[in-house]
Amino acid sequence: MLQRLLEFNQAVWGDKVLLATTAHALGGFGIGLLVNRRTAERAKPLAYALIGVSMAAHLYAFLTMPAVSGTTRERTLICV
Numbered sequence: 001m002l003q004r005l006l007e008f009n010q011a012v013w014g015d016k017v018l019l020a021t022t023a024h025a026l027g028g029f030g031i032g033l034l035v036n037r038r039t040a041e042r043a044k045p046l047a048y049a050l051i052g053v054s055m056a057a058h059l060y061a062f063l064t065m066p067a068v069s070g071t072t073r074e075r076t077l078i079c080v
Helices: 002-013 017-035 041-063
Strands: none
Touching (some): 002 017, 002 041
16 A cells, blocks of 8 residues: 555656655645644735645646556546
């Protein structure tokens, strides 16, 4: 199961290491701002914006994923 997820992760991100790192970091900062009790209310829109940018980067990576060679398998989300 874990091996399938790792293979899927490699297939989606491939050589887009900088994009992957940036997307995960921005999402982490956004979630950190949201769960922090001391975060001011004016920082909440920034948190949602960071999460939105992270989600857009994830969708971009998923949609531009190269086709699996040798098969005609369609791209499907993995539901765990």
